[in-house]
Amino acid sequence: MLRHGEGAWNIENRFCSWVDQKLSEDGLREAEMCGKHLKFLGFEFDLVYTSILSRSIQTAWLIMQELGQEWVPVRSSWRLNERHYGALIGLNRAELALNHGEEQVKIWRRSYDNAPPPIESLKQVLERLLPYWNEEIAPEIKKGKRVLISAHGNSTRALLKHLEGTVPFYFYKFS
Numbered sequence: 001m002l003r004h005g006e007g008a009w010n011i012e013n014r015f016c017s018w019v020d021q022k023l024s025e026d027g028l029r030e031a032e033m034c035g036k037h038l039k040f041l042g043f044e045f046d047l048v049y050t051s052i053l054s055r056s057i058q059t060a061w062l063i064m065q066e067l068g069q070e071w072v073p074v075r076s077s078w079r080l081n082e083r084h085y086g087a088l089i090g091l092n093r094a095e096l097a098l099n100h101g102e103e104q105v106k107i108w109r110r111s112y113d114n115a116p117p118p119i120e121s122l123k124q125v126l127e128r129l130l131p132y133w134n135e136e137i138a139p140e141i142k143k144g145k146r147v148l149i150s151a152h153g154n155s156t157r158a159l160l161k162h163l164e165g166t167v168p169f170y171f172y173k174f175s
């Protein structure tokens, strides 16, 4: 499971969320480097899952190209999309912190079930992601399929919370 490479709005420190941004030059390189690294480690996949956002799909393609496994089926679902940041989409995080304080912005970005309406909380991300995990991805893993999930900071964070069974201590601390 991985997060996509850097997108254009990541460089500008703006909330990207469901806006379809392509990978930046650095993002393309990051995805290629990730593919090279996985190849070096001997990874092989049977199935690839992505969100329906370009940055996650492009990342998966570049990785599979580096691995020389372009034939592997890619399945895309909106349920793996980034958290919907609602009214915050497009805003600059540093400017938001000047108006609302660093701590408040951090709480909005990293708490599990706390988000100003109408923004999706991490808990809600997990609720809309879980049906896809339970009905589509987990059964394939149980059948022995080797699965790559190329998604987003918060959709992978939500899934990690589900797999760990609790909100890990590093959730709030790290980006």
Ligand SMILES: O=C(O)[C@@H](COP(=O)(O)O)OP(=O)(O)O
Binding pocket: 003, 007, 010, 014, 015, 016, 017, 018, 082, 085, 109, 151, 152, 153, 154, 175
């Ligand atoms: O929507 C975005 O800008 C970031 C997450 O934002 P933060 O929760 O890190 O503020 O998503 P990603 O770049 O992983 O797709």
